[in-house]
Amino acid sequence: MSFKDQLKAQTHIFRDYGMYIAFVVIVIFFTITTKGLFISSRNIGNLVNATSYIAVLAVGMTLVIVIRHIDLSVGFLAGTLGAVAAISLKYWLFPVGASIPVTLALGTVAGLITAFLVAQMRIPSFVATLGGWLFYKGTLQLVTVSTGTIIIENKLFNAIGNGYIPDIPIPGFLPGVHKVTLLLGIIAIILFVTSDINNRRKTQAYNFEFLPMNMFIIKEVFISAIIAGITWILSGYQGLSWAAVVLAIVVIFYSYITLKTVTGRHIYAVGGNPEAAELNGISVRKITYLVFGAMGFLTAVAGIL
Amino acid sequence: MTDATPVVEMRNIKKNFAAVQALRGIDLTLHHNEVLGLVGDNAAGKSTLMKVLSGAYIPDEGEILIEGTKVHMGNPLDARRLGIEMVYQDLAIANNLDVTANVFLGREAVSSQIGPFGVMDGRLMEREAQRLLDRLKIDIPSVRLLVERLSGGQRQAVAIARATAFNSKVIIMDEPTAALSVAAISKVLDLVRELKAQGASIIIISHRLEDIYSVSDRMVVLRHGRKVRDTPVSGDIDTFRESVVAYLIGARNDFAITTD
Numbered sequence: 001m002s003f004k005d006q007l008k009a010q011t012h013i014f015r016d017y018g019m020y021i022a023f024v025v026i027v028i029f030f031t032i033t034t035k036g037l038f039i040s041s042r043n044i045g046n047l048v049n050a051t052s053y054i055a056v057l058a059v060g061m062t063l064v065i066v067i068r069h070i071d072l073s074v075g076f077l078a079g080t081l082g083a084v085a086a087i088s089l090k091y092w093l094f095p096v097g098a099s100i101p102v103t104l105a106l107g108t109v110a111g112l113i114t115a116f117l118v119a120q121m122r123i124p125s126f127v128a129t130l131g132g133w134l135f136y137k138g139t140l141q142l143v144t145v146s147t148g149t150i151i152i153e154n155k156l157f158n159a160i161g162n163g164y165i166p167d168i169p170i171p172g173f174l175p176g177v178h179k180v181t182l183l184l185g186i187i188a189i190i191l192f193v194t195s196d197i198n199n200r201r202k203t204q205a206y207n208f209e210f211l212p213m214n215m216f217i218i219k220e221v222f223i224s225a226i227i228a229g230i231t232w233i234l235s236g237y238q239g240l241s242w243a244a245v246v247l248a249i250v251v252i253f254y255s256y257i258t259l260k261t262v263t264g265r266h267i268y269a270v271g272g273n274p275e276a277a278e279l280n281g282i283s284v285r286k287i288t289y290l291v292f293g294a295m296g297f298l299t300a301v302a303g304i305l
Numbered sequence: 306m307t308d309a310t311p312v313v314e315m316r317n318i319k320k321n322f323a324a325v326q327a328l329r330g331i332d333l334t335l336h337h338n339e340v341l342g343l344v345g346d347n348a349a350g351k352s353t354l355m356k357v358l359s360g361a362y363i364p365d366e367g368e369i370l371i372e373g374t375k376v377h378m379g380n381p382l383d384a385r386r387l388g389i390e391m392v393y394q395d396l397a398i399a400n401n402l403d404v405t406a407n408v409f410l411g412r413e414a415v416s417s418q419i420g421p422f423g424v425m426d427g428r429l430m431e432r433e434a435q436r437l438l439d440r441l442k443i444d445i446p447s448v449r450l451l452v453e454r455l456s457g458g459q460r461q462a463v464a465i466a467r468a469t470a471f472n473s474k475v476i477i478m479d480e481p482t483a484a485l486s487v488a489a490i491s492k493v494l495d496l497v498r499e500l501k502a503q504g505a506s507i508i509i510i511s512h513r514l515e516d517i518y519s520v521s522d523r524m525v526v527l528r529h530g531r532k533v534r535d536t537p538v539s540g541d542i543d544t545f546r547e548s549v550v551a552y553l554i555g556a557r558n559d560f561a562i563t564t565d
Contacts, residue, residue: 202428203428257422260424260425260427261419261422261423261424261425262413262415262422262423262424262425263421263422263423265402265406265410265413265425266411268399268401268402268406269399269402269406269410269411271399271401272399272400272401272402273397273398273399273400275397276397276398276399276410277399277410277411279381279393279397280397280410280411280412281381281382281385281411281412282410282411
């Protein structure tokens with residue numbers, strides 16, 4: 001079998017990794033059109049910092065879409081919750097340790113209210129969350145009417161939204177490069193490759209189909225190179241922001257839940273065929289509450305960022 | 306076979322939907338390792354009767370005995386716990402999941418528990434699913450295939466495999482051959498024979514009298530919510546079909562005396 005034939009047999013891999021390929025194309029395109037400015041450490045660092053709250057929302061929204069619903073209200077809900085967090089810090093003089101849990105709890109409650117409308121009242125999620133969108137838009141204006149833009153002096157709170165993780169200065173070694181970020185990137189690559197090799201070995205032991213060795217190596221090198229590249233670029237500016245750390249935790253936690261646990265499997269089953277899920281003893285209502293509740297929680301996280 | 310306790314015994318089952326009497330007192334027995342064909346015209350009560358047996362409906366009157374013990378089933382999970390599995394006409398399969406995930410849907414094997422989340426034992430489930438397909442001689446290239454990429458017959462096979470996966474006592478199949486190609490139908494019927502050879506007790510609902518004739522040991526005909534015929538399947542196909550049709554359209558009734 002020639003390499004070309006093997007490539008053909010693995011076309012589903014290209015389908016699976018289509019998003020990554022599109023991502024690379026976008027990066028290359030903007031790097032060329034901005035004469036390399038796009039890929040500079042400063043720009044990527046700011047970009048990651050500025051968009052991490054959208055990424056957090058996207059993680060939650062993925063599951064909402066998986067179970068055949070939509071949540072239009074998250075944008076203004078995130079804004080409202082962010083404002084609530086800010087007001088509680090500045091005017092109610094909450095400590096950060098109280099303000100954040102309160103905001104997260106409010107977000108979860110908001111999500112559960114949406115779930116109630118969708119699962120219990122059987123209102124189509126599009127309609128229910130369109131109502132939510134208007135409601136939270138109004139709420140945001142109401143809570144900020146007397147204050148306008150709220151400037152928070154609390155260092156800890158600001159750090160979560162805009163700060164960067166600390167660095168250990170080593171004199172003479174790689175000046176201007178964020179060492180901790182670099183170290184984390186290396187750890188991430190090692191963890192990824194070892195777990196993938198382990199996985200492959202176990203799969204082989206069970207006599208299931210697995211990637212041919214050359215494709216496997218290409219995949220490992222490709223993904224490692226991407227992680228290494230992103231790490232190197234980020235460490236050239238101020239390193240990893242706290243927002244990116246929060247995002248990474250959210251992504252890792254969610255992918256584990258959806259891929260490896262019974263709960264995740266049930267979420268996908270409800271999305272694939274709600275009637276079948278119900279007949280097999282999966283409560284569609286419970287899953288709806290769980291997914292919208294989690295969406296509300298993540299909206300609060302996004303609001304704080 | 307009659308001296309042994311039947312695996313299922315339904316006595317005088319009645320079920321009304323508002324003014325409609327869907328079931329007007331039906332007795333039905335299923336013996337061990339028997340394939341029972343259930344036929345009847347539309348609205349004769351076949352599906353309603355099977356939904357009563359699988360716990361989806363609660364009967365207004367009558368009792369159900371599983372292996373001689375009287376049981377009460379409030380929902381499909383109760384029935385499943387008693388070993389009654391139903392293969393639904395509309396399949397009840399999640400197309401976006403793979404074969405393994407569908408076989409184990411709602412009964413995933415858990416390797417450990419982290420807080421409220423059960424961690425699935427993916428490899429164990431894959432191996433068991435593969436073993437199940439091999440045992441039933443189901444021809445599906447990989448248990449990792451998404452169900453949406455399978456043919457109609459293969460999907461039906463997955464649905465049947467799921468029903469047999471957990472030591473079920475009774476497997477109910479609602480129109481397993483509807484909407485299948487001729488080749489797929491013969492495969493599904495082979496699967497039914499294979500299950501019987503392995504000791505399963507099966508109730509099969511079908512509009513296709515040929516299918517009933519080719520796999521069933523015994524046959525029950527329903528009409529207007531009553532049983533009109535209960536007989537072993539024998540003779541050649543033409544006389545079989547002719548006599549069944551006579552009962553289906555109401556020209557004959559073996560239980561006419563019991564009418565109110």
